[in-house]
Amino acid sequence: MIIVDLLLALTIVLVAARCLYTSNLAESVVMFIVFGLLLSLVWVRLYAPDTALAEVAIGAGLAGALLLATLSQLHLTHAAKATAMARISLIIPVLLGGALGVSLLSLVQPAPGLSDLVMNNITQSGVEHPVTAVLLNYRAWDTALELAILMWAWAAQRALGPNLAWHGVRLQGLVLVYFSRLMVPLLALVAGYVLWQGAYAPGGAFQAGALLATAFILAFIVQQAQLGQANPAVIRRFIHHWAVKLLWLGGLLAFFVVGLAGLLLGYGFMGYAPAYAGALILAIEIAATFSIALILAALFTGEGRRYE
Amino acid sequence: MFLIDIVALLMVVIGLVFFVAGTLGLLRFTDDLTRLHALTKADNLGLGFVLLGMTLLFFNLLVMLKLLLIWVLVIISAATVSHVIGQRAYKQLLHRSESQDDHR
Amino acid sequence: MNEIAIYLITGSVLFCLGLWGVVMREHLLHKILGVNIMGSAAFMLFLAFAARAEPADAVPHALVLTGIVVAISAMALALALMKRVAKESEQHQATLEDSQ
Numbered sequence: 103m104i105i106v107d108l109l110l111a112l113t114i115v116l117v118a119a120r121c122l123y124t125s126n127l128a129e130s131v132v133m134f135i136v137f138g139l140l141l142s143l144v145w146v147r148l149y150a151p152d153t154a155l156a157e158v159a160i161g162a163g164l165a166g167a168l169l170l171a172t173l174s175q176l177h178l179t180h181a182a183k184a185t186a187m188a189r190i191s192l193i194i195p196v197l198l199g200g201a202l203g204v205s206l207l208s209l210v211q212p213a214p215g216l217s218d219l220v221m222n223n224i225t226q227s228g229v230e231h232p233v234t235a236v237l238l239n240y241r242a243w244d245t246a247l248e249l250a251i252l253m254w255a256w257a258a259q260r261a262l263g264p265n266l267a268w269h270g271v272r273l274q275g276l277v278l279v280y281f282s283r284l285m286v287p288l289l290a291l292v293a294g295y296v297l298w299q300g301a302y303a304p305g306g307a308f309q310a311g312a313l314l315a316t317a318f319i320l321a322f323i324v325q326q327a328q329l330g331q332a333n334p335a336v337i338r339r340f341i342h343h344w345a346v347k348l349l350w351l352g353g354l355l356a357f358f359v360v361g362l363a364g365l366l367l368g369y370g371f372m373g374y375a376p377a378y379a380g381a382l383i384l385a386i387e388i389a390a391t392f393s394i395a396l397i398l399a400a401l402f403t404g405e406g407r408r409y410e
Numbered sequence: 411m412f413l414i415d416i417v418a419l420l421m422v423v424i425g426l427v428f429f430v431a432g433t434l435g436l437l438r439f440t441d442d443l444t445r446l447h448a449l450t451k452a453d454n455l456g457l458g459f460v461l462l463g464m465t466l467l468f469f470n471l472l473v474m475l476k477l478l479l480i481w482v483l484v485i486i487s488a489a490t491v492s493h494v495i496g497q498r499a500y501k502q503l504l505h506r507s508e509s510q511d512d513h514r
Numbered sequence: 515m516n517e518i519a520i521y522l523i524t525g526s527v528l529f530c531l532g533l534w535g536v537v538m539r540e541h542l543l544h545k546i547l548g549v550n551i552m553g554s555a556a557f558m559l560f561l562a563f564a565a566r567a568e569p570a571d572a573v574p575h576a577l578v579l580t581g582i583v584v585a586i587s588a589m590a591l592a593l594a595l596m597k598r599v600a601k602e603s604e605q606h607q608a609t610l611e612d613s614q
Binding site for chain 1 (some may be wrong): 516517518519520521522523524525526527528529530531532533534535538539540541543544547548550551554557558559561562563564565566567568569570571572573574575576577578579580582583584585586587588589590591593594595596597598600601
């Protein structure tokens with residue numbers, strides 16, 4: 103297997119270098135998507151299937167969609183070519199990074215980290231899967247604040263003013279429509295499965311939220327491609343409807359309601375009663391999934407205000 | 411047991427050969443439509459062989475069904491994506507030949 | 515040499531490559547991609563260190579999972595900033611041409 107690791111490492115470095123080096127911006131973006139896919143393979147090799155799932159859906163899928171949409175909105179094709187100095191200086195990061203990596207090698211020895219603490223308390227956490235236990239129980243604060251960061255990113259993007267117009271080519275035929283009719287419900291189903299599975303196996307709110315966001319974005323893109331620009335986008339209006347916006351905040355609210363309840367009942371802020379921990383975690387996770395999915399989709403679609 | 415491993419390995423290798431052929435086509439063919447043709451056809455078959463090898467290795471009904479689902483989904487999305495890319499490429503082709511006609 | 519050593523070196527090289535992209539490439543898109551590659555390299559170091567434990571340490575996994583979602587929202591914001599910059603410089607260009 104060491105050969106697989108070496109090949110993967112070499113490929114990922116070359117892809118990253120090509121992504122930053124090429125002056126063709128479309129190639130750059132495609133290389134970044136490939137980078138995300140290879141990265142998820144690396145996560146599998148490093149025994150981190152949870153992050154691999156999230157990386158595929160977010161790092162390759164959502165990031166790719168965002169980048170490609172930006173390219174089309176700004177009519178970007180080419181950047182200035184790398185100057186001769188930049189080209190020669192490419193050797194510096196490779197040498198420097200290599201030296202840095204070699205200096206880290208003395209740390210390669212068994213180190214339990216916090217896994218003993220995680221595993222010793224897992225029976226009280228309400229779930230069987232250690233990563234979910236860390237995310238939703240031990241370090242629930244981090245996860246709650248991470249949902250707040252998503253809201254903040256949306257608010258900051260909104261403050262930057264109206265979205266640019268889309269320049270999609272209007273498609274002929276109904277292939278994409280039937281594709282989305284098949285895939286959108288399927289994506290929602292798989293998101294539910296991944297969410298439920300998170301209690302005892304790799305999966306959980308983040309991966310499920312990313313999948314659900316992909317479903318929204320797919321429906322949005324298909325609508326744009328089939329209808330052209332003139333028609334108002336139903337998906338975008340649905341996501342930005344005030345009642346749905348309450349769901350955006352659902353994850354954060356669920357965290358703090360449960361957290362305050364724990365404080366009042368004497369388990370400390372964000373402490374769960376052990377008997378109900380599993381149910382509470384599932385409730386928070388469901389709310390967080392919708393929050394993540396809707397905000398990520400809203401970051402992609404924009405609000406629909408346009409420059410005159 | 412040993413025989414099954416060999417057959418599974420053979421299937422995976424055959425699949426990889428198809429993948430290499432498809433990638434070669436993607437890199438060496440000259441225009442967008444033939445490239446699409448090479449990519450989607452060879453890769454779908456290649457993935458089929460790789461997954462067949464995997465089912466032989468695991469021999470578990472649940473895993474088999476999941477792998478089959480993956481194959482069907484990949485085929486459907488490959489077909490749809492190549493349809494979209496093909497439309498775009500064909501429009502560009504028409505556009506190019508029109509502008510060449512104008513020059514004459 | 516085991517897989518942890520390989521990915522430690524890869525992560526370090528990727529981090530420096532991303533930094534090169536941020537510093538040496540002029541286009542804003544290259545800079546955004548460079549920052550994201552640096553972030554992914556940091557995740558790689560995290561997970562490589564987590565893999566030293568048996569079974570792998572779950573705390574860095576959870577941190578990286580959170581980090582991936584934060585990284586995508588930062589990228590969305592960066593792209594929105596880039597669009598705004600493009601729009602502003604376009605309008606600026608237009609006003610310059612009008613006054614001539």
